[in-house]
Amino acid sequence: MTQDQETQQLKSRDPNAGATPVAGEDPEMSRILRRETHSSRAGASVIAAVLVIVLCVYALLEAGVRAIGQPPWLIDPTTAAGRIIALPEGISPLLLGASGAVIAMVGLFFLLHAVLPGRRARHLLRDPRTAVVVDDEVLASALARRARTAANVTQEQVMVVVSRQLVVVNVRPTSGSRVSEEAVLTAVQAELEEMSPVPMPAVRVNLASSGVIGA
């Protein structure tokens, strides 16, 4: 599935997508939003390109040295080829296996970056004029403030984790005072409905069984 189709599906699945558009119903805007919610893989690309350049520069050096008939810098290409052919011999199997594992891991890192969808921890907000993208941490801090006032606890006693489909609110009540799970849930849900992020996550509240003393 391409990222285009994914975004399309996401919109059609949403019940109130017709009410207010995510951004002006502009195909260009939805393209921008799709690009902003998915990783560009620029970092991995830069690492890969630098790696290939370094390898090529070294190979170029040895090939150039060989072409003009000078002594090799680190290893003569012919000697290197001979050693590679004789590979299981001439090196300890532990070292060979370890270097193989490292190279395979680096390869897997690049391969996964290329294959995985690369979604970023961001949600969209509805706005008629502009395209709005919000980091999940910003949503979490806003929801945490609402949960804090609903539970009547201090800032340190609430922790909110926002993921794509789920908001988890962890509350540690003050020792001796009761916190209503229901009240926190309704408050957070009301705030979330006001924001109406796309995709809309579900809410779960966890009350810690042990309280905080002196908060």
Next chain:
Amino acid sequence: MNGTPRTLNRVLLFIIGAKLLAVGLLLLMLATVPAVGTWWHDWSASVWAGAENAFRQTRFPGREESWLWIVAGLILVAIIIAMIAWLSQQGKGRANLLVASDDDSDVDGEVRIGGGVAEQTLRAALSERTDLAGASVATLEVKGNPGLRIRIQPRQGVAPHILAAEVSQLVEALDLVIGQKTPVLIHMVSGARSRFTKAERVR
């Protein structure tokens, strides 16, 4: 929103990753499975023999060295140039002009509005707000047309939808001033500055 070539990144990363993975797995197999070792011996020796034969046939007249080394060098230079070109594509896409068009008057010429106009007015408007820890505005090229990216860092606990609506109003005011609707992206980021400063209690 910038012009990073995403498909190209994925394709090249896939090729490089698959090759590295294959080499790594081969080394692992050589170290652990003896049968792979004998197969590798036969196969690589025959390949190297063919290569040496090619080198022997392509010697400079009267000298030891083969000109295949120079060909190999040229291929390597081509790969290096291609990689540098790929690197330079990452994160490009800044634009200078917000508007560049003819007006309908009799006077010849073109109207041009620089991106700095929008960037500075929006930044000035956003810098007065106490609920923001930072704001930056950039003009970027989106499929050949200019677009604005507003990146704001709200303080902890600021409601993002209210903030988005208010920034949106600023953008609409800017539309009136410039006389043209430009695509605008508002990106609310969380950074170290908003995380370690005090929570917003006013709003």
